[in-house]
Amino acid sequence: MLKTHTCGELRPTDDGRQVTLAGWVDRRRDHGNLIFVDLRDRWGITQVVFDPSASPEAHEAASQLRNEYVLQVRGTVRCRPEEMVNPTLDTGGVEVLAIEAQILNPAKTPVLYINRDVEEDESLRLRYRYLDLRKPRMQRNLILRHEVVRFIRNYLHDRDFIEIETPILIKSTPEGARDYIVPSRVHPGRFYALPQSPQQLKQLLMVSGLERYFQIARCFRDEDQRADRQPEFTQLDLEMSFVDRQDVIQLTEGLFTELIQTVTPEKRLLQTPFPRFTHAEAMALYGSDKPDIRFGMLLTDLSPDLTDSEFRVFAGTLSSGGQVKGIRVPGGGSWPRSQFDELVTTAQELGAKGLIWMVVEGTSPIALRSPVNKFLSEAEQQAIVERMQAEPGDLLLIIADAPAVVAEVLGQLRLQMGRRLNLLDDDVLGFAWIVDFPLLEWDEEEGRYSAVHHPFTAALDEDLPYLESDPARVRAKAYDVVANGYEIGGGSIRIHRRDEQQRMFRAIGLTPEEAEAQFGHLLQAFEFGAPPHGGIAPGIDRLVMLLANEPNIREVMAFPKTQNAVDLMTQAPSPVSEKQLRELHIKLDLEPQATR
């Protein structure tokens, strides 16, 4: 080793020790005769003093130093006098008096500031990611990620799970996200796909009798990016045999609870055991299937009070199967009028026909300030205020529209209002389970039903009889774990019988021939004694993002891609040679512009 100690470990008790440190120059403070260098490595920063009276040679070397030079120093640890202790450094009680210094590598002026916290242009950070990753924030995130994965491995190992790798080159199937595909050289015209998740493979491992499997699995989806979505990402993929929903939920909940208490003890879990909502409840109360339950401001259904209203917006909406619902924004009544107009615009941009706002000025007697109160009877105003438990000074935001629109718009407004009122505490993790998702949803574009979760998800036993007669009514043995408004993971109890799986394929419009061609291996496997099984797949990146208080998952990935799925450091994707294409029997058919 080129060092005897790290830059984070020396303490006053090491006084007098001969040590060798190596790392990067974080800062140099040159006083002419005396030079101070903050030497940095992964473990910390130690101040090195270059005194010409102690070592002229080392001092001369130090005068050459610039930020990010790689330096090896041999010297003597000495305690700092009390008034020179730096309380902001773990090693601030000591310094190393340099006897010998060797520049292992100089460095150009860095394009990013490693030693200060500035928000540099993201493309610059990604292009020079290896420099970006030198920053304490990024190292902290990568270390946290490692700790999370290490805890998961230990936890599952202790519970008799085994980690099994599944192939990255697999078969493309049309269901789900767009596949990344890989051409085969030895089979001209044929392609592998990169897994969107190891779903079928882990189910086959259950057929194999492994019973408890997990994998820290890389997944690939060729879809457009978001702050919490990258083209490749990592899931904790796990599957268990002879379980029901309760078993998977309990295991996952125990894992998360202990993980967070161990790895990020500064985080507070809002509620354990995690509260459970049916999908219908979550939509009704929060307007979202991934609710942020750190704050209330629940959606209140006003429909029962307004069915006979003279106000046509309400009556008309209700008579045509719509809903009237609202949220109560405490204290929002004092905002300027212009902000209410902005909220109306926001609601319309989100798809609502309009937004009704009411300022509660008094509750006994009822006094509302609103563009519509002249259309509402005294009794109706009374009912609205009572049902929403409104108090003077509150702002009420009401939407009358189709149920899906009401949920979407009020759900979004609720989040905006929560942020605005500072109701979202970053140190709190509001985990919850969402269960009883619909099994199928109508796909307008394809003109058929498609699986909400995936086509291997089992239906609730009591709903299964309606699979053919009333598909939209069937609920799934599925469960999502959500936290702070993010979907952290989803899972289900799977179908394990061939006949039931074929029924499901039929329900999503696959012919028996198509089902056989695409999923024949799975159907066949189910004929050889497939056990009941189920599992879940939490997203590691999103979880770590939450634990690290980061706004996007790029901050917890070493080498992420841009929104256009480009790697700015390596410039992937890039053209390949004619020879490579020829070997793969691939001819390009590009627009003239697109040849770059």
Added chain:
RNA sequence: GGGGGCGUGGUGUAGUGGUUUAACAUAAUGGCCUGUCAAGCCAUAGAUCGCGGGUUCGAGUCCCGUCGCUCCCGCCA
């Protein structure tokens, strides 16, 4: 596919409502300095304002296009 934001010395910003040497901080280069820890002081150098076109006497600033990064909708079984 659509909508929004951003792009000015190496880096982070100011300027932007039409006009002169495009300002500040930091980094950089040289000098001074024995106790700093975002060291300090002095001096020097560095941007034709993402790129292309247009309007104008005059464009960093206005208009059109384009590229890059980003946020969102669609999409993400």
